[in-house]
Amino acid sequence: MKISDILSTDVIAVKLDTTDKDDAINKVIDLAAKSGKILDKEKVSRTIFEREKLVSTGVGKGFAIPHGKTDSISDVVAAFAITNEPIDFDSIDGEPVRFIFLLIGKENLLNTHIKLLSRISRLMNKDEFRDKLLDAATPEEVLAIFKEEEKNYFDI
Secondary structure, eight states, X not given: OOHHXXXXXXXXXXXXXXXXXHHHHHHHHHHHHTTSOBSOHHHHHHHHXXXXXXXXXXXETTEEOOEEEOSSBSSOEEEEEEEEEEEOOOOTTSOOEEEEEEEEEOTTOHHHHXXXXXXXXXXXXOHHHHHHHHHOOSHHHHHHHHHHHGXXXXXX
C-alpha cells in the first residue's frame, strides 16, 4: 500500500476555503466521506477531534495530519486538502497550515496506521514536494505528484 493508493481525486481539494482549524477538519472529514468507506461519519468526527484535543496534529512546515483509529470505517480512509489561505492550527512550530492530510485507520491495523503516518510525514517534510503541491491546480495534479514522489518507496 502506498499513500497514492488510498487517495483518489474525489478526496483531494485544492484551494480549500476554510476559516479555522475546526472548520478545516470538518471539511476534510466531509471530503473523506466521498470515499464511501466511512460507516459512521459522526463517530469518525468524534474520533478525530478527540485525538486533536490530546495534542495538535499541526506537525510543522505548514502541514497538519489529523488522524485517528476507529471501526466506523470499512477500510483505511484518507483525504488531502490545500487551503486557500494559511490557517492557525496550533502547530508545534507556531506556523500556519496550508496542507491537511486526514488519515483514519482501523482499530485492528495499528501497524499499518503508524507506517502510513510515517510515510506521510516523510513526504511532507520535503520542501520541494510541498512546493510542487502548492503549484498544483487540480486534484489530478496532486495525485500525480504523490504517485511520482512515491515511485522509489516500498509498499507499506
